[in-house]
Amino acid sequence: MPVFWLKLAVLLYGVASLAVLPAALFDRPRWRHIAIPTAFTALFFHFVALAEMLNAAHHTLPVDRHETQSLLALLLVAAFLIVYASYRTVALGIFILPIAVLLTLGPAFSPSQETILLPHSGWIFLHIALLLAAYAALFLSLLASLLYLIQERRLKSKLPAIRFVAYFETPLDLLDQIATKTLIFGLPCMTAGLLIGSALAEQTIGPSYFLDPKILLAFAMWVAYVAMIFIRRSSGLRGRRAVYLSSFIFLVILTVWAANQLSSVHRFTAP
Amino acid sequence: MSDHNSPTPGHKLVLLGINHNTAPLDVRERLAIPAGRLADATRTLVHQPGIREGLILSTCNRVEILTLQEDAPAADNHTPADLPRFLHEYFSVTPAALQPHLYEFREREAIRHLFRVASSLDSMVLGEPQILGQVKESYTVAREVGAVQSNLEALLQRTFTVAKRVRTETHIGSSSVSIASVAVDLARKIFGSLQGKTVLIVGAGKMADLAARHLIQQGATSILVANRTESRAQQIADEFRSPTCTTAVIPFDSLYDQAERADIVITSTGSPQKIFSRSHGQHFLQRRRSRPMFFIDIAVPRDVDPSMNQVEGCFVYDIDDLQQVAASHLADRSREAEAAENIITNEVAKYQQRLISRDAVPAILALQQAAEAIREAELARAAKRLGNLTPEQQAAIDALTRSLTAKLLHPQLTALRQSARNHDED
Numbered sequence: 291m292p293v294f295w296l297k298l299a300v301l302l303y304g305v306a307s308l309a310v311l312p313a314a315l316f317d318r319p320r321w322r323h324i325a326i327p328t329a330f331t332a333l334f335f336h337f338v339a340l341a342e343m344l345n346a347a348h349h350t351l352p353v354d355r356h357e358t359q360s361l362l363a364l365l366l367v368a369a370f371l372i373v374y375a376s377y378r379t380v381a382l383g384i385f386i387l388p389i390a391v392l393l394t395l396g397p398a399f400s401p402s403q404e405t406i407l408l409p410h411s412g413w414i415f416l417h418i419a420l421l422l423a424a425y426a427a428l429f430l431s432l433l434a435s436l437l438y439l440i441q442e443r444r445l446k447s448k449l450p451a452i453r454f455v456a457y458f459e460t461p462l463d464l465l466d467q468i469a470t471k472t473l474i475f476g477l478p479c480m481t482a483g484l485l486i487g488s489a490l491a492e493q494t495i496g497p498s499y500f501l502d503p504k505i506l507l508a509f510a511m512w513v514a515y516v517a518m519i520f521i522r523r524s525s526g527l528r529g530r531r532a533v534y535l536s537s538f539i540f541l542v543i544l545t546v547w548a549a550n551q552l553s554s555v556h557r558f559t560a561p
Numbered sequence: 562m563s564d565h566n567s568p569t570p571g572h573k574l575v576l577l578g579i580n581h582n583t584a585p586l587d588v589r590e591r592l593a594i595p596a597g598r599l600a601d602a603t604r605t606l607v608h609q610p611g612i613r614e615g616l617i618l619s620t621c622n623r624v625e626i627l628t629l630q631e632d633a634p635a636a637d638n639h640t641p642a643d644l645p646r647f648l649h650e651y652f653s654v655t656p657a658a659l660q661p662h663l664y665e666f667r668e669r670e671a672i673r674h675l676f677r678v679a680s681s682l683d684s685m686v687l688g689e690p691q692i693l694g695q696v697k698e699s700y701t702v703a704r705e706v707g708a709v710q711s712n713l714e715a716l717l718q719r720t721f722t723v724a725k726r727v728r729t730e731t732h733i734g735s736s737s738v739s740i741a742s743v744a745v746d747l748a749r750k751i752f753g754s755l756q757g758k759t760v761l762i763v764g765a766g767k768m769a770d771l772a773a774r775h776l777i778q779q780g781a782t783s784i785l786v787a788n789r790t791e792s793r794a795q796q797i798a799d800e801f802r803s804p805t806c807t808t809a810v811i812p813f814d815s816l817y818d819q820a821e822r823a824d825i826v827i828t829s830t831g832s833p834q835k836i837f838s839r840s841h842g843q844h845f846l847q848r849r850r851s852r853p854m855f856f857i858d859i860a861v862p863r864d865v866d867p868s869m870n871q872v873e874g875c876f877v878y879d880i881d882d883l884q885q886v887a888a889s890h891l892a893d894r895s896r897e898a899e900a901a902e903n904i905i906t907n908e909v910a911k912y913q914q915r916l917i918s919r920d921a922v923p924a925i926l927a928l929q930q931a932a933e934a935i936r937e938a939e940l941a942r943a944a945k946r947l948g949n950l951t952p953e954q955q956a957a958i959d960a961l962t963r964s965l966t967a968k969l970l971h972p973q974l975t976a977l978r979q980s981a982r983n984h985d986e987d
Contacts (some may be wrong), residue, residue, distance in 0.1 A: 317732075445750060446870055448882045461753030462853060526850035529873050 295339035296360070296398040300391060302332030303367070307387040314380045322380055326371070329387060333367050336394065340364060343397075356397035358418065363393035365419075365426040373430065373468055379460045382468070385433050413486055420483030425543055427476030428515070432536040434469035438462055439533050466528055469536075473519055484512055504549040511542045572613060572712070573632040576671040577644040577663060578625030581685045584662035591654050594619040599702045605651060607708040611642030614713045616703040618678070620695050622685050627675065629712050672716065672912060676905045679720045680727040681734065688733035688894045693724045716912075723908045730904060733897040736890035740883045741771040743890070744857045745779055747883075748825055751855050751876060756780035761823030763787045763816065764830030765797055768859045772827050777806050785823055787811040789830075821845040827857045828864035835866045842869035842877075849874075857883070921978050928973060932966050 309325035312318045340360055370386040373379065441462055491505070518535050521527055527535065579589060594602050599617060606615040606626065614629040630642040645663065649656050666674045677683045679696045700717050703709040709717065728734055736746070745755075752758055758781045762773055765788060773784060784801045788794035791810065798808040811819045820826060820841075828836060837856065845854055851874050858865040858879040870877040878886075940962055944950075950958070 317735075441750070442873075445747070445876055448878065448885070459750055461749060462751050464753045526852060528851050528853075531873075 293339070293343075293398060295335045295342065296394060299332045299336035299339055300394045300398045302328050302335065303363075303387055303391045303394065306332060306383070307391055310380055310383040310387055314384050325380060325383060325387075326374060329367060329383065330371060332390075333364065333371065336360070336364050336367070358422065359393045360397045361419065362422045362426060363390040365423055366390055366393075366429065369426050369430050369472070373472075377460075377464050377468060379464060379468075381437055381460045382430065382433050386430070413490055417483050417486040417490065420479045420486070424476040424480035424483060424515075425547070427472045427479065428536070428540060428543060431469045431472040431476070432533075432540050434465045434472065435533045435536045438465040438469065439529055441465065442529050462528075469532065470522060473522065473536075477515060477519060480512055480515055484508060504546070507542070507549060508546050511539070511546050514539050514542055571632055572629050574628075574668050574671045574716075575630055575642070575644065576625060576627045576666045576674055577648075578618075578623060579659070579662045579664070580623035580625070580683065583664055588658070588662050589622070589624065592619070592624040592648065592652050592659075593621070594624065596698075599699065600706050602651060603699075603703050603708045604706045606647060607706070609642060609644075609647050614710050615708045616699055616713060616717070618696060618699045620692065623678070623683075625678070627671070627713070669909065669913060673905060673909045675716070675720050676723045676908060677902075679724040680901055680905060681724075682727075682898055682901055682905070686738055687891070687898055688738075690728075690734050693721070693728075696724075697721065719908070719912055723905065726908070727901045727904050731897040731900045733894055733901050736893050738887050738890050738894070740768060740859075740880070740887060741775045743883050743886045744772045744827075744878070745775045747857075747876070747878060747886070748776060748855055749779070751853050752824060754780060757782050758824040759783040759785060759822055761785040761787065761811070761820060761826045762797065763826065763828040763836060763864065764832075764860065765793060766829035766859060769827045769829035769857075770797075770800075772857060772859070773801065776825060777801065777803075781825070782806055784808045785811050785819070787813050787816050787820075789813050817841060817844070821848045821854070823854070824852075825855045825857065826865075827859065829859045830864050832860070832864060833862060836864040837869060838866045839868045839872060842872040842875040846872060846874045859883075918978065921980075924977055925974055928970065928977070932970055936962050936966050 306325050306329040309321050309328060311321075313322035313325045340357070343357065343360070366386050367390045370382055373382055437460060441459060444459075445462075487508075518539050521535065522532065579592060581589070594617065599619060602619075603615060603617050606612065606617060606628070611631050612628050613631060616627045618625045618627070626644055626647075628642060628644065644665075645656055645659065648654065648659060674683070679693050681688050681690070681692045684692050696717075700709060704714075748755060748758075755776060758776070760773055760776050760781050760783070762769055762784065773781075777784070782805060784798065784806060786794045786798045786801075786808065787810070788797065791812065794810045794813075798810050802808045816836075820837075821844075826837075830836060842854070842856075846852075853874045853876065856865045856869065856875065856877040858877060861880060863879050865877050865879070867877060867879065869875050940958070943958075947958075
């Protein structure tokens with residue numbers, strides 16, 4: 291049954307991904323009225339599917355690759371809907387909704403067969419959920435910065451608007467607010483996520499855990515994240531340089547993610 | 562043309578007018594009716610012989626008279642309506658002076674023209690929003706003097722619906738085509754809401770004044786004025802001051818120290834040299850911690866060095882740039898007009914279909930009433946022969962006769978409706 295709900299959610303994410311294109315590119319309110327409720331319904335089914343999936347596996351945290359992917363997609367769509375509710379912009383949906391489809395395709399159509407070994411389930415759930423929320427926040431911030439760059443270039447070029455992008459115009463100030471606020475939202479999530487993870491590792495593995503280069507990379511990611519927020523706040527970094535900086539941090543996060551997937555230290559699945 | 566295109570049989574719909582395409586301003590001026598005299602003109606119109614209902618639309622670009630006229634045959638000793646004569650008498654304009662500029666639409670074409678006018682497809686600036694309001698005002702006046710009754714009422718209500726549909730289903734009115742409104746649009750693309758934004762006016766000029774007023778309308782709450790003549794700066798500042806907008810004068814000497822306070826700078830001086838250079842832009846942005854600044858340079862020769870646009874966070878638009886954006890918006894509107902014309906064609910056809918169905922209604926009703934009378938008479942006669950029937954038996958016979966009548970009438974009613982349609986197509 292959870293897989294059925296997830297398949298339904300994937301289908302609805304797909305519909306929302308298509309509906310959001312005319313809504314954002316051509317400013318068609320009718321399509322926005324289809325895209326947003328569809329995305330919201332998909333999010334609901336996705337939540338039901340994830341909850342049932344975790345419950346059926348007799349654990350309450352996403353630990354295998356598919357479950358984590360699914361939770362990340364859920365957080366991304368939730369973040370998109372929160373941004374929509376706050377700023378009434380659907381532009382981010384052009385990227386977020388198709389990414390949600392891609393992230394949920396695997397869990398929906400080829401469910402994992404891995405066996406899970408679970409230590410400290412409650413705290414680990416927080417550790418994973420908080421870090422995923424931080425990733426989602428950074429990804430949204432990067433998207434908003436990219437859109438800022440596109441919009442800035444378009445305004446500076448002064449060329450008559452190409453029809454395809456004529457309405458793809460979220461105001462610069464609003465994009466900057468989204469980029470900064472999502473980034474700031476991600477910081478406590480990442481900090482708490484890393485602290486909980488460290489405390490758990492200290493208890494289960496001991497100090498040797500902190501000598502793992504992957505763990506050191508995770509802390510480097512946190513330092514870079516804090517540095518980025520500091521630079522943005524102090525110098526009012528916007529546009530091209532903000533995109534470069536966000537992209538760099540995102541690359542570090544992707545590296546940490548990949549390392550987590552490959553590392554034998556940081557796994558809960560049975561060998 | 563068949564009168565099945567008319568709102569009612571025996572009447573014809575006629576629209577007579579002049580507009581910016583057919584008549585020069587001096588002719589239009591002679592027919593223009595001030596708002597205060599519109600009621601009197603409309604009343605005079607409907608008192609003309611042969612006119613049942615009427616409406617006058619008078620704007621700076623057009624004067625149009627929409628009438629529902631009696632369409633009686635010539636032999637009936639009937640005086641036909643003579644709209645050119647009405648114009649001649651009411652406005653004291655010779656027919657020869659008017660005739661070359663007049664256009665007339667009848668029936669279907671009159672409906673189409675009215676839909677196009679209200680949807681702003683016949684306006685000088687395609688998609689401008691005022692015309693619908695003007696049509697509504699004319700309608701209100703005509704209704705108040707009793708010149709609009711059931712027939713034109715239905716047509717005008719449909720007109721408003723069509724105009725609304727065109728506006729919501731196309732982008733015909735969504736982009737700005739005047740320099741001042743283009744500047745406001747661009748400011749909104751940079752800052753989103755203009756609430757609380759500060760505007761600096763450097764120099765003086767009508768267009769700068771207009772742009773600043775548009776920005777205040779959109780929420781800008783603070784105006785700074787810099788002018789080489791301080792008394793002139795003070796005068797401009799006083800003009801803009803209001804409970805929702807604070808103003809201040811910046812001495813021209815301290816312009817470069819204070820300009821970064823402004824989010825939007827409108828320059829319109831007569832200076833032969835540039836007032837703001839690229840390095841000024843860098844300096845302002847540094848002091849604003851990269852918060853964007855929008856320069857609207859309306860001056861010729863230009864006041865802002867175009868290379869300032871390369872500074873990250875500075876957006877510089879001169880008069881040519883603004884005009885180019887306005888022209889591209891106008892082109893967009895022309896493209897949208899195509900979609901709007903399709904909507905109107907579709908709506909005219911739908912409206913006519915409704916008229917045709919309405920034309921067939923009296924005949925259909927008469928046929929149904931005649932059939933019902935026969936049924937009841939036959940039923941009463943049969944009741945005497947049948948004697949005492951139980952209520953169930955009476956109900957069964959009643960249902961049987963009703964069903965028979967309906968089935969017998971069905972082909973006739975269908976033929977009547979079809980005939981009304983065919984008649985119209987002929």
